[in-house]
Amino acid sequence: MGDFNASMMRGALTLSTFVSIVFFPWPLSALLALAASFFEPLVPLAAGIFFDTLYYAPSAHGLPLFTVCGAVVTAIAFLVRSQLSADSRREF
Amino acid sequence: MKKTFLARRNALLSSANISWGVFALAFAALLLLVRLLAPNLFWQAFTPVFHSADALAAQSHAFFSSFGDTAILALRNEQLTDENTALANENQALLERVAGFEMLKGSVSKKASESIIAGVLARPPVSPYDTLVLAAGAKEGVTVGQEAFGPGGVPIGFVSSVLPDFSRVTLFSAPNMMLQGWIGRENILVTLFGSGAGTMRASLARSAGATEGDTVFTSGPGMLPIGRIVRIDSDPSSPAVTLQIQAAFNLFSVAWVELRDAGPAFAKSFSWATSTLP
Numbered sequence: 276m277g278d279f280n281a282s283m284m285r286g287a288l289t290l291s292t293f294v295s296i297v298f299f300p301w302p303l304s305a306l307l308a309l310a311a312s313f314f315e316p317l318v319p320l321a322a323g324i325f326f327d328t329l330y331y332a333p334s335a336h337g338l339p340l341f342t343v344c345g346a347v348v349t350a351i352a353f354l355v356r357s358q359l360s361a362d363s364r365r366e367f
Numbered sequence: 368m369k370k371t372f373l374a375r376r377n378a379l380l381s382s383a384n385i386s387w388g389v390f391a392l393a394f395a396a397l398l399l400l401v402r403l404l405a406p407n408l409f410w411q412a413f414t415p416v417f418h419s420a421d422a423l424a425a426q427s428h429a430f431f432s433s434f435g436d437t438a439i440l441a442l443r444n445e446q447l448t449d450e451n452t453a454l455a456n457e458n459q460a461l462l463e464r465v466a467g468f469e470m471l472k473g474s475v476s477k478k479a480s481e482s483i484i485a486g487v488l489a490r491p492p493v494s495p496y497d498t499l500v501l502a503a504g505a506k507e508g509v510t511v512g513q514e515a516f517g518p519g520g521v522p523i524g525f526v527s528s529v530l531p532d533f534s535r536v537t538l539f540s541a542p543n544m545m546l547q548g549w550i551g552r553e554n555i556l557v558t559l560f561g562s563g564a565g566t567m568r569a570s571l572a573r574s575a576g577a578t579e580g581d582t583v584f585t586s587g588p589g590m591l592p593i594g595r596i597v598r599i600d601s602d603p604s605s606p607a608v609t610l611q612i613q614a615a616f617n618l619f620s621v622a623w624v625e626l627r628d629a630g631p632a633f634a635k636s637f638s639w640a641t642s643t644l645p
Contacts, residue, residue, distance in 0.1 A: 340495075
C-alpha cells in the first residue's frame, strides 16, 4: 500500500510538471521538475524536451536551453542516486 | 548449477519498478517527433489546450480580484474610464490629423487593408523564450519577417517562423535581440538589447540626461513608442548608465497582435547579437 502511494505521488508530480508547462509560468514548471528529480531522475529531461517542443525558437537561441538544463539536472540526479545507493550498500 | 538473477539488471525497465520518468520521456519524445514531422497537426492538437490555459488564467484572475477592496476598485474603475475616454478622444483627434496629412501628401494609406489580426495562443511567461505562438499562418497571409504590433500600434517583435495555420513571433525583448531606437523628446539614438521577460536594456552616456519615465521609440511607419525607462542603473565609476526598459504594455497578457509588412527599413533596424556582445 505504501509503495502504491509513493508511486502515485511520483506519478502526480510528473503529471503536474507537464501540466504546469502548458498552464503556468516556466519558473513553477522548473521547480516542479526539480522536485520530481528527487524521485524520478528522468523527469527534468522529459520536461525540458516538452518545453522546447512547445516553445523553442531556433532563431532566438543557438541551443534548446531547457533540454540542455533538463539533461544536466537528470545527470546530476542519477549521479546523486548512484552515490547514495553505493553508500547505503557500504554500510551493510 | 549457478543461477544468475537479472532482476536488477535494468532498474529503469524492470516490471517491478516501472518508472514514471521513462513514461514521461517517451511521451515527450513522441510529441517532439510529431512536432518535427507534422508541425501544423501538432499545433492544431495543442490549440484547445492553450485556449483552456487562457480560460483558466482569466478565471483565476477574476477569482483573486474578487478579494480586492471594492471601494478602491470602484474608484480605480472610474479613473480608468475617464482616462479611457480622454485617450479615445485624443486618438480620434490624431487620426483626423493623420488623415489630413495623408490628403495633403496625396497618398492613401493602404496598411489597414494589408494587416492581419492574429490571436495569441502562448505568450511569456509560460513561453520562456520571449516568443508568441499565433493562431494565424501562411493560409492567412502571414510571412516571415512581418512586424508584429500590439494594442495601440506598439511594435513588439517580428514573425520568425510560419506554418500553414500557425506562426511564431520573436519579441524584441528576446535575449540576443538588438534593435535601434531613440529615447525621449531629444531623440537620443541608442541600441536596445533584449533582456528577456518582456524587458530591454540600453547603455547611454550619463551626460545625455535620460530620466525614468522617458519614452523609447523605434522605427516603423514613423517613430513608434516601444516602451519606457523604468530604472536607471548608475555606477559612479562609469561614464555610462544602463537603462532598464519595459514594454509599453503588458506582454504577459497580450491576446492578439496585428501583423504587417514593415518594409526593408524595419529589417535593417534590428539584428541578433552574437554571444560576445553584452
